[in-house]
Amino acid sequence: MFIAFEGPDGVGKTTIIKKLMQDVRFVKYKFITPFSTDIGVSIKKLLNDPLFYNVCETTKIELMSKVFLDTEEKFLKSKTLDYLIIDRWVASFFAYQNVPNNPFAQEMFGQYFDYSLGILTRPDYTFYLKADNSILIERLRLKADRDQLDAYFENKLNQINHNYDLYIDKYEKSDKYSIIYNNDFSPDVYEEISNTIVNLI
Numbered sequence: 001m002f003i004a005f006e007g008p009d010g011v012g013k014t015t016i017i018k019k020l021m022q023d024v025r026f027v028k029y030k031f032i033t034p035f036s037t038d039i040g041v042s043i044k045k046l047l048n049d050p051l052f053y054n055v056c057e058t059t060k061i062e063l064m065s066k067v068f069l070d071t072e073e074k075f076l077k078s079k080t081l082d083y084l085i086i087d088r089w090v091a092s093f094f095a096y097q098n099v100p101n102n103p104f105a106q107e108m109f110g111q112y113f114d115y116s117l118g119i120l121t122r123p124d125y126t127f128y129l130k131a132d133n134s135i136l137i138e139r140l141r142l143k144a145d146r147d148q149l150d151a152y153f154e155n156k157l158n159q160i161n162h163n164y165d166l167y168i169d170k171y172e173k174s175d176k177y178s179i180i181y182n183n184d185f186s187p188d189v190y191e192e193i194s195n196t197i198v199n200l201i
Helices: 013-021 038-047 057-076 090-095 103-119 133-144 151-168 187-200
Strands: 002-006 030-032 084-087 125-130 177-181
Touching: 002 013, 002 090, 013 030, 013 084, 013 187, 030 057, 038 057, 057 084, 057 090, 090 151, 125 151, 125 187, 133 151, 177 187
Parallel strands: 002 084, 002 125, 030 084, 125 177
Antiparallel strands: none
């Protein structure tokens, strides 16, 4: 059973996953992120290095592709885990790319994305969490301990949400998923998610 959580920063994925980790009903599950492998750790460190910020987006896309492919190899193709929950999967790979508005970059990203979508394991179930942008911005502002987030970030968040919606449109009829609004961290949200997982087992 392979379950993925998708959604933008601040939507509550990690908070919910931490609750699942403490829930005795899900002790058989292994909880990971795409950065749980050695390659993932190294690339995340590189991507977070300020000296790397100005590297072209196509290079970043290529590195992120390696992260997801390595996670696939280590945790999914190995068939050693029967129950796996991941914080971000292919939808996030798609949503978070800042593809330059030029034909070469967009064609390259399209090739990487189609390639990855074709070889990466599709989850048995995906929870896509959403929240109003104003709420996400406030949560991220508090998390970053800043009085405000700049206009660039707000525009970026809009683009990320738009990309997630585009990805959902790519879901096949056989894909199983829920879109859940988490504007207020209501206990009902956790109950809905945890009960759904129980029924999947």
